[in-house]
Amino acid sequence: MAAINIQKLSKDFSGFKALTELSLDVREGEFLTLLGPSGCGKTTLLKIISGFIEPTKGHILLNGKDVTKVPPEARDTALCFQSYALFPHLSVRENLEFGLRQKKVPALDRKDRIADVAEKLGLGPQMDKLPNQLSGGQQQRVSLGRALVMRPSVILFDEPLSNLDAKLRDQVRLEIRRIQKDYKLTAIYVTHDQAEALAMSDRIVVLKSGQIEQVDTPERLYAAPRTGFVADFIGNANVFTGRVLPQKTPTIWRIETPIGILETGNNAGTEGAEITLCWRPENAEINDDGALGGTVTSKAFQGHFTDLMVETKGVPYRIQTSRTDVNEGDTIGFNVPGPSVILLENAQ
Numbered sequence: 001m002a003a004i005n006i007q008k009l010s011k012d013f014s015g016f017k018a019l020t021e022l023s024l025d026v027r028e029g030e031f032l033t034l035l036g037p038s039g040c041g042k043t044t045l046l047k048i049i050s051g052f053i054e055p056t057k058g059h060i061l062l063n064g065k066d067v068t069k070v071p072p073e074a075r076d077t078a079l080c081f082q083s084y085a086l087f088p089h090l091s092v093r094e095n096l097e098f099g100l101r102q103k104k105v106p107a108l109d110r111k112d113r114i115a116d117v118a119e120k121l122g123l124g125p126q127m128d129k130l131p132n133q134l135s136g137g138q139q140q141r142v143s144l145g146r147a148l149v150m151r152p153s154v155i156l157f158d159e160p161l162s163n164l165d166a167k168l169r170d171q172v173r174l175e176i177r178r179i180q181k182d183y184k185l186t187a188i189y190v191t192h193d194q195a196e197a198l199a200m201s202d203r204i205v206v207l208k209s210g211q212i213e214q215v216d217t218p219e220r221l222y223a224a225p226r227t228g229f230v231a232d233f234i235g236n237a238n239v240f241t242g243r244v245l246p247q248k249t250p251t252i253w254r255i256e257t258p259i260g261i262l263e264t265g266n267n268a269g270t271e272g273a274e275i276t277l278c279w280r281p282e283n284a285e286i287n288d289d290g291a292l293g294g295t296v297t298s299k300a301f302q303g304h305f306t307d308l309m310v311e312t313k314g315v316p317y318r319i320q321t322s323r324t325d326v327n328e329g330d331t332i333g334f335n336v337p338g339p340s341v342i343l344l345e346n347a348q
């Protein structure tokens with residue numbers, strides 16, 4: 001049984017469709033990320049799952065029970081925000097205890113739960129401090145701790161790391177994942193940061209305009225995006241529309257694109273068909289005898305690779321290479337190996 005069943009969920013805000021007929025199952029113990037551009041409906045979906053917003057249509061089941069009409073405090077979920085929302089006049093210990101008191105958890109049990117969470121989050125030395133005496137990372141941990149002491153079966157995160165600097169973000173990200181596994185929590189995590197989504201998730205839901213574009217593991221989303229939107233949103237991708245040419249051999253398809261002819265062993269369909277495809281910038285192999293070519297219009301050294309913007313017949317695209325001898329204004333040849341040509345579902 002899935003921990004969360006989302007069934008044909010729609011949400012209209014005065015005629016504006018924030019979510020449309022969205023269905024999704026989240027497995028028990030899974031770390032699932034909602035990823036998508038600003039305004040695609042991530043927070044709305046999270047608020048519906050936690051009960052802070054009622055859907056216009058559809059149902060939410062938690063552990064098999066329909067909770068669509070159940071108020072947030074009666075659901076077995078906890079929410080963790082980007083603004084830590086700690087009580088400024090209460091100590092860390094009192095902040096952790098607040099929800100437990102409200103739920104009338106007995107004193108001894110409260111003490112045990114707080115001690116357990118404080119230890120797991122390394123908050124021991126901070127317990128008597130006020131929130132303004134803590135660093136951003138520590139405040140975020142208290143906020144997480146406050147959710148964890150409630151022992152929810154589902155924990156929901158709304159961009160919890162966006163107030164932290166890059167280094168701290170990496171560290172707290174690892175902690176969140178470790179703790180989610182330790183407590184065997186089902187987690188739904190909202191972010192618009194694709195690197196964060198790729199690093200943390202068991203599966204990622206890519207949302208676009210209130211609908212699911214693709215749900216998959218990070219590896220599959222990267223290697224086999226279904227649409228140009230997903231390809232471009234997860235990592236970088238050069239997306240082109242092309243036309244299928246006569247096959248070169250029974251197992252090699254040729255596609256004419258605005259920057260030249262690509263060959264692939266992936267079945268591109270019948271001659272003459274219009275097709276959308278992409279390839280990843282790191283898959284191009286620069287080579288003087290390459291079948292494709294273009295002019296480098298800009299170059300950005302990134303340490304372990306160099307990011308090149310290249311143009312062919314006025315069409316720009318990106319190549320990433322470990323070579324350091326390519327410069328702005330150079331004309332380069334390159335190949336895109338057949339297996340790296342990804343055929344997409346629809347034109348974007």
Ligand SMILES: Nc1ncnc2c1ncn2[C@@H]1O[C@H](COP(=O)(O)OP(=O)(O)OP(=O)(O)O)[C@@H](O)[C@H]1O
Pocket residue numbers: 013014016018036037038039040041042043044045192
């Ligand atoms: N209370 C509301 N009234 C009217 N429109 C709303 C309301 N809440 C959200 N919306 C609209 O619904 C859409 C989805 O909003 P939502 O906050 O879920 O997006 P998001 O994907 O979380 O975006 P972001 O990454 O910017 O936080 C947006 O276009 C937003 O303007």
